[in-house]
Amino acid sequence: MESPPPLIPAPAIVEEKGKPVVIRPPEVGSAHDFAVIGWIITLLLAVPWVVISLIVGGFGLAAALGYLILPPTIPPALLAFPALGTFLAFVVFVLSPSYVVYLGLGVAGLIAALIFLGAIYFGIVRAISKGRYERARGASLFWGIIFIIPVFFVLFNSVLSGTVIALVPAFFFLLTYGRLGEVIAKYGPVAVMGEAVPGMAGVPPPVPGPLGAVPMGMAGPVPSMGPMPGGPMPPMAGPPKNPQCPTCGKELYYSANHRRWYCQNCDNPGHR
Secondary structure, three states: OOOOOOOOOOOOOEOOOOOOOEOOOOHHHHHHHHHHHHHHHHHHHOHHHHHHHHHHHHHHHHHHOOOOOOOOOOOHHHHOOHHHHHHHHHHHHHOOOOHHHHHHHHHHHHHHHHHHHHHHHHHHHHHHHOOEHHHHHHHHHHHHHHHHHHHHHHHOOHHHHHHHHHHHHHHHHHHHHHHHHHHHHHHOOEOOEOEOOOOOOOOOOOOOOOOOOOOOOOOOOOOOOOOOOOOOOOOOOOOOOOOEOOOOOOEEEEEOOOOEEEEOOOOOHHHO
């Protein structure tokens, strides 16, 4: 079993182009896919909540415009849905006949759904894309546990039996947690951000082998042996430049944590 490479301190960072470079190693792809699948399933599970919020808010808006007298009469088509119809009948029975209350609950429900979905997306999916592996790992564990908790209420109330479906996103978030643990053990809690130029303080030379070797034809210029006696002085060398990708011709970036050259276009799916 291959032991993980030792962590190398982050190199000096050059941000000449004004835009940081996020390096995504191949192992992060599966963790990102798990997180995206879990978020999409969560989005689908939030659709009934959004529908209920729109209906309640729509009752309040219709009452404010004079098209409806509160409490409203729920259409039989909505009452046919077991969970949705029961919940709407309960809401109509409990709420006071004021359109402000209906509008407030509808808007509050939509805002709560947006905050809920946004917290999962930016805490897990977006954090992985930005290279913040430790933050994404903690968020994936938190949301995995949150989705597991409602399942235990099934033991006490048969009405909440539908909450068992919350195990599906919890499963994918916990898979994300485990895979990010492997990524952090191998590459560290964050990705190297910025342009690390070889030769600077903290940036080692490329490691021989498939992970660090510079492609053929990309080696830097051979240093000159000096001017010939009596010959003209050679021009001063400019600042060192990174080698170019043999596939797309764009400039390569060297990641000290990953110990290899990366092409921002070919090796990093997040920048395509």
